[in-house]
Amino acid sequence: MKKKMIIGSVAALLLGGAVLTGCGSSTTTNSGNNQGAAGPAKTEDKKPTLTMRLADTHPPDYPTVLGDKKFAELVAQKSNGRIKIDVFPSSQLGEEKAVVEQVQLGAIEFTRVSTGVVADFSKAMGVFSLPYIFDNEEHEWKFLNSAEGNKLLDSLSASRFAGLAYYDSGARHFYSRKPITKISDLKGQKIRVIQNKINIDLISALGASATPMPYGDVFSSLQTGVIDAAENNWPSFDTSNHYTVAKNMILDGHQRVPEVLMMSKVAFDKLSDEDKKLVKQAAQESVQYQRDEWKKFEKKSEEKIRAAGVTITEVKDVKPWQDAVKPTIDKYRAEYKDVLDAIDKARK
Known part of the structure; x- marks a missing residue:
C-alpha cells in the first residue's frame, strides 16, 4: 500500500508539471491542429513567443493552402522561430464569410479568401467579379503586380484588414x-x-x-x-x-477572381514595425510558389475531370x-x- 501511494504521488507530480507546462504560454493557440509547414531545423526547437491562426476553406493539399503553408514557413524563418502561424484548412475555423467577419474583429489573425467574398466587406474588391475584364492569366497578373493592383490591396485597411498578397485562382x-x-x-x-x-x-x-x-x-x-x-x-x-x-x-x-491573403488590422496594428515588414515580405515571397503549385494542380485536375x-x-x-x-x-x-x-x- 505504501509503495502504491508513493507511485501515485510521483505520477501526480509529473502530471501537474505537464499541466503547468501546457498553461505556461498564453500565446500558443491550437498547435495540435497546425497544418502549416515546419520551419528550418535551426528554428524547430525554439519556442514561439507569438502564435497566430490562418483559416482556409480548401483541403490541405490545395494550392491556396500550400501557399498558406509556405507563408507560415517563411514567417517562421524570418522571425527565427519567434512567430508561428498555424494553418487551418478545410473550413476548420468556419465557412469563408464567417471567417472574414472573425478576421475583421481580430478573433482570427489571417485568412486566405476569394476577393469575391471580400467584396461584401470592401466594395473595391468587387471589380474582380465583373465578367470578362481580363483576357488571360498574363493580363491579370500584369495588373495585380502594378501600382494600381497594390493600391487596391492596400485599400482593405479601410475595412479593418491588412492586404498582404494576391494568390492565383485561375479562370x-x-x-x-x-x-x-x-x-x-x-x-x-x-x-x-x-x-x-x-x-x-x-x-x-x-x-x-x-x-x-x-x-x-x-x-x-x-x-x-x-x-x-x-x-x-x-x-x-x-x-x-x-x-x-x-x-x-x-x-x-x-x-x-484572385484570392487574397489578408490579416486582421486589429492584429496587424499590434505588431512592431519590424514584424509588419517581415509578415508582408513573407506573404509576397510565397506568391510565386503558390502560382507554381496552382499550375500543376490545375493541369492534374483537368486531366482527372476529363477522364471521369x-x-x-x-x-x-x-x-x-x-x-x-x-x-x-x-x-x-x-x-x-x-x-x-x-x-x-x-x-x-
Whole structure:
C-alpha cells in the first residue's frame, strides 16, 4: 500500500508539471491542429513567443493552402522561430464569410479568401467579379503586380484588414447537372454564386437564377437538386467532388477572381514595425510558389475531370457571352472606372 501511494504521488507530480507546462504560454493557440509547414531545423526547437491562426476553406493539399503553408514557413524563418502561424484548412475555423467577419474583429489573425467574398466587406474588391475584364492569366497578373493592383490591396485597411498578397485562382467556368453547350442552356437554371451583388447581376444577365450559398453546401445542393449548377475553377470543381454530381462543364472563363491573403488590422496594428515588414515580405515571397503549385494542380485536375467522363464544351466565340453581360459591366462602370482603366492599360 505504501509503495502504491508513493507511485501515485510521483505520477501526480509529473502530471501537474505537464499541466503547468501546457498553461505556461498564453500565446500558443491550437498547435495540435497546425497544418502549416515546419520551419528550418535551426528554428524547430525554439519556442514561439507569438502564435497566430490562418483559416482556409480548401483541403490541405490545395494550392491556396500550400501557399498558406509556405507563408507560415517563411514567417517562421524570418522571425527565427519567434512567430508561428498555424494553418487551418478545410473550413476548420468556419465557412469563408464567417471567417472574414472573425478576421475583421481580430478573433482570427489571417485568412486566405476569394476577393469575391471580400467584396461584401470592401466594395473595391468587387471589380474582380465583373465578367470578362481580363483576357488571360498574363493580363491579370500584369495588373495585380502594378501600382494600381497594390493600391487596391492596400485599400482593405479601410475595412479593418491588412492586404498582404494576391494568390492565383485561375479562370472560373460554369458546370451543371444539365447539359450546357451554349449560353441559352443556362436560362432558368438555379446557379450557386458567391454572395455578392455583381455575381447575382451576372447570373441574371445570363437568364439564370442566382442562388447565393456557402461553398460547403454546394455538393449536397447539387446532389439533391436544390441547385442545378455552380461555377468555379478546375481545382475547386475537382477537390469538392462537384464533378461527380455535375457532369457538364462549359469553358467560358467568365471571371478571373484572385484570392487574397489578408490579416486582421486589429492584429496587424499590434505588431512592431519590424514584424509588419517581415509578415508582408513573407506573404509576397510565397506568391510565386503558390502560382507554381496552382499550375500543376490545375493541369492534374483537368486531366482527372476529363477522364471521369464529364462533358466539356469549349467556348469558341466569347462575344455572345460578353454581349449578354454588358448591362452588368455598364451598371458598375462608373463605380470602378479608375480600376477598369488600369486593367485596360495593363492589356496594352
